[in-house]
Amino acid sequence: MSYLSIEHLDKSFVRGNLASQVLKDINLNIAKGEFISIIGHSGCGKSTVLNIVAGLLDPSLGGVILDGKEVRGPGPDRSMVFQNHSLLPWLTVYENVEVAVNKLFKRSMNKRERRDWIEHNLALVNMSHALNKYPQEISGGMKQRVGIARALAMKPKVLLLDEPFGALDALTRAHLQDEVMKIQKDLGNTMMMITHDVDEAVLLSDRIVMMTNGPSATIGEILDVKLPRPRDRIALADDPEYNHYRRAVLSFLHERHRLH
Amino acid sequence: MNANVKLQPASTEPVSIVRPSRAAALMQRSGRYAVQQLVPPLVILLVLGVIWEMLCSGADAALPPPSQVVAETWELIIDPFYDNGGNDVGLAWQLLASLQRVAVGYLLAVVAGVGLGVLIGQSDWAMRGLDPIFQVLRTVPPLAWLPLSLAGFQDSHPSALFVIFITAIWPIIINTAVGIRNIPQDYRNVAQVLQLNGFEYFKTIMLPAAAPYIFTGLRIGVGLSWLAIIAAEMLIGGVGIGFFIWDAWNASRISDIILALVYIGVVGFVLDRLVAFVGQRITRGIPAN
Numbered sequence: 001m002s003y004l005s006i007e008h009l010d011k012s013f014v015r016g017n018l019a020s021q022v023l024k025d026i027n028l029n030i031a032k033g034e035f036i037s038i039i040g041h042s043g044c045g046k047s048t049v050l051n052i053v054a055g056l057l058d059p060s061l062g063g064v065i066l067d068g069k070e071v072r073g074p075g076p077d078r079s080m081v082f083q084n085h086s087l088l089p090w091l092t093v094y095e096n097v098e099v100a101v102n103k104l105f106k107r108s109m110n111k112r113e114r115r116d117w118i119e120h121n122l123a124l125v126n127m128s129h130a131l132n133k134y135p136q137e138i139s140g141g142m143k144q145r146v147g148i149a150r151a152l153a154m155k156p157k158v159l160l161l162d163e164p165f166g167a168l169d170a171l172t173r174a175h176l177q178d179e180v181m182k183i184q185k186d187l188g189n190t191m192m193m194i195t196h197d198v199d200e201a202v203l204l205s206d207r208i209v210m211m212t213n214g215p216s217a218t219i220g221e222i223l224d225v226k227l228p229r230p231r232d233r234i235a236l237a238d239d240p241e242y243n244h245y246r247r248a249v250l251s252f253l254h255e256r257h258r259l260h
Numbered sequence: 261m262n263a264n265v266k267l268q269p270a271s272t273e274p275v276s277i278v279r280p281s282r283a284a285a286l287m288q289r290s291g292r293y294a295v296q297q298l299v300p301p302l303v304i305l306l307v308l309g310v311i312w313e314m315l316c317s318g319a320d321a322a323l324p325p326p327s328q329v330v331a332e333t334w335e336l337i338i339d340p341f342y343d344n345g346g347n348d349v350g351l352a353w354q355l356l357a358s359l360q361r362v363a364v365g366y367l368l369a370v371v372a373g374v375g376l377g378v379l380i381g382q383s384d385w386a387m388r389g390l391d392p393i394f395q396v397l398r399t400v401p402p403l404a405w406l407p408l409s410l411a412g413f414q415d416s417h418p419s420a421l422f423v424i425f426i427t428a429i430w431p432i433i434i435n436t437a438v439g440i441r442n443i444p445q446d447y448r449n450v451a452q453v454l455q456l457n458g459f460e461y462f463k464t465i466m467l468p469a470a471a472p473y474i475f476t477g478l479r480i481g482v483g484l485s486w487l488a489i490i491a492a493e494m495l496i497g498g499v500g501i502g503f504f505i506w507d508a509w510n511a512s513r514i515s516d517i518i519l520a521l522v523y524i525g526v527v528g529f530v531l532d533r534l535v536a537f538v539g540q541r542i543t544r545g546i547p548a549n
Contacts, residue, residue, distance in 0.1 A: 079453060088468070
């Protein structure tokens with residue numbers, strides 16, 4: 001029994017009397033606590049899949065079922081970490097998380113519990129030192145940490161990550177990947193991540209969903225990554241199994257489904 | 261300073277010497293800043309005053325030189341708060357009367373302008389319906405509204421308020437609408453994921469995101485209202501700095517007119533800076549995205 005299932009998903013964008021099919025017959029079942037990456041070339045519609053799961057876009061055909069309920073429109077049970085962090089610049093780090101917590105748990109938590117919950121989530125991403133800083137006063141990596149804390153604080157059933165580390169430098173990216181792995185190990189979140197970084201996909205995922213090129217993109221192949229956790233990037237660098245997975249994704253992207 | 265440190269015994273803390281010198285450096289720097297900022301305008305003012313004095317010193321000069329302006333208006337300058345009853349009151353009272361009108365008319369324009377701006381920023385239908393009308397109406401000069409509002413209100417006071425209102429409202433509407441149209445999709449997505457309702461969205465996302473634009477409109481609006489009130493008061497009479505100028509012209513007191521112009525300029529400048537300051541405090545200097 002899958003926790004999140006995407007069934008027969010089609011998506012076409014209509015402009016005037018021209019319809020262009022972006023996604024065709026996407027089927028995917030995700031178990032609770034699983035980490036799924038979707039990888040594919042730019043423009044293959046991987047972000048469209050995530051936006052449909054988030055409810056920010058409606059599917060043309062098919063649908064998404066989360067925990068037995070059909071997804072209709074956006075909601076906090078599918079919180080999202082955006083590529084460009086989307087923090088509100090007029091609010092401090094603390095207030096950015098507070099907006100979400102106050103909206104969602106106004107009734108179920110008292111003031112003190114809410115404050116503890118906000119601080120707890122910011123501590124999870126090591127941002128306790130900057131609670132009163134404004135987004136423009138902290139680095140890109142820190143902004144993304146706050147974005148992750150805000151998403152986690154919503155207690156989502158599934159956490160959606162839209163190229164969360166794409167705008168970061170390589171060192172910061174590695175650091176944040178490790179932290180996301182640690183958070184997922186501790187909290188057991190179901191996560192779905194869009195990426196175009198092969199190493200990131202192999203390191204973080206339980207399964208890698210590889211998409212064919214558009215138009216009418218669909219799932220080309222799903223790769224099971226059976227590397228034991230916790231995973232250590234340095235140990236894995238020389239690991240033949242790791243390199244085998246890496247090779248499999250690279251060959252899918254660059255041999256069988258290369259961009260012309 | 262280095263030499264000083266070397267001469268001291270090893271046990272003394274050199275840090276204690278650095279502290280006051282840093283404060284002194286700060287003082288020196290802010291002092292230098294003030295000099296840099298104040299000297300050029302004062303020099304230019306002096307030069308312009310001298311040129312003016314030379315140009316208007318001749319016996320057949322049409323306008324008085326600055327020395328004569330100060331001499332003739334000295335009583336007005338030293339006692340802005342006298343009140344001899346009727347229209348014969350000090351310049352401070354005249355300015356206050358004008359400012360009061362601007363305050364009322366402008367505040368009404370702020371409320372209505374932000375409201376209408378939100379409406380046409382949010383609704384495509386309202387945008388299509390109202391925008392062409394606004395684009396035409398905003399080009400009507402403020403004074404052209406005056407006869408119509410006198411006819412409508414049958415009284416000079418509400419007519420003056422209406423002229424302020426109708427002058428200030430257009431830039432406020434247009435800038436608010438642009439600000440709301442430019443709210444990044446990211447912020448809208450955040451609001452959607454959180455399922456913010458209309459009021460929560462307005463309060464947490466829309467107003468702060470559009471604030472830099474709104475304040476641009478408010479700043480243009482306050483400048484225009486100050487322009488309009490002077491002109492309107494020249495026509496409707498009664499009290500106010502605009503009326504004072506017209507009255508002075510009728511009595512051929514050219515020096516009074518010049519003094520009033522100085523006051524109007526200074527007040528207009530202060531109004532502009534005041535709105536800019538409030539905007540700066542509220543948006544905390546976050547630029548429009």
